[in-house]
Amino acid sequence: MEEVIHSWGRRIRGFRKLKGMTQIELAEAIHISPSVLSKIERGHMFPAIHLLEKIASVLNIDVAEIKLHQMNE
Secondary structure, eight states: OOHHHHHHHHHHHHHHTTOOOHHHHHHHHHTTTHHHHHHHHTTTSSOOHHHHHHHHHHTOHHHHHHHHHHHHH
């Protein structure tokens, strides 16, 4: 499970960077603190499904793209 959390965090960070957003910009867009987003991206915190949905919506991706690692196992 720990690897899944780290994988999701890396994928969120990667998509955020591809969209040219900073952590602060994404955090503000989904109404969380930048420190919480940082914990998620580093795999130190597991995001709730509603938060994953917000992240995916802002990044204009499907939640399944974040969960890809888990689906491929």
